[in-house]
Amino acid sequence: MKRDVLAVLLSAAAFWAATAGAAAPDAALKNGPNKERLVLDDMEDVSDWGNGSPEETTISADAQYVKEGRLSLKFANLVDHTRGEKNYPVGWPRTRKALSKTGPTDWSGYDFFECWIYAGTSRPSLPGTPLGIGFYHSGPKRSTGVSLDDVKKDSWAKIVIPIAEMEEAADVQAVQFHISEANYRHGDRVDFFIDEMVLTRFIHPVIAGFEPRRKLLYQNDRHVMATYALMGRQGMDGVTVRLAIAADGQSPVAQSTAAASREGELTLAIDKPLEPGDYQATLALHRRGRDGAPGEELDRRQTAFRVIEGPFER
Ligand SMILES: [Ca+2]
């Protein structure tokens, strides 16, 4: 799997993936007041990280490359294509933490797994696939693997993996980082400093995708259709979506409100012919207020479209 963080996020909403190439869901990744987190491991005590490859790997606490607190986990490797696992000398040096004691193993109430990784290496740069992470579920050989291709030499990379990617989000028994020695040369040194491993979730939903079906309308068209996708595992109840269209800088000429779902399509009826010109379609997410009126606005997205004279005008 070769995916950057954005691609991972896009794939979290299958519906949105179908409309990929449109506006990126940048807002969804931001650390705003709308995100809360649970610390899985702040790496201030790394004694519960096991060494699965003592021939190549050293596990220790590091005080030099730290994202938060005083220490990080140092996963240091000297690639050796001749030693290690007996049948796999070109193998998978790795470090693993079991969650069965420290927990939690049920991640289904969260939206993302996140951590920070800094890389140091004797190489001029890291290979295209520098390391991977595995989430291990109960039962034999059940795991979710993600390639961490955004990790770069001499810098911090933030890893954000949607929980929706997990094969069994309610059952994550262990986390493991590994390199594949086949991606490295014999004798390469590569050290990863890992910190702030957390689960995060949106407190209320956010808009992950919003796109009109057509970017070009004729003035006699009587409907505007738009698709949307929301993210956020909790708080979907009592939330509404409102679609509005307006000529640039004008008040809306049409709008409609519906109960929010994770993904949906909205159809807006237009009573009168639209004046040709540039328009904005706005999707706004609201908490439902008293008497069904829109309450607090939670998120909004805007996208442009154009109205031209109809093909059958005389
Ligand atoms: Ca730390």
Ligand SMILES: [Ca+2]
């Ligand atoms: Ca080896």
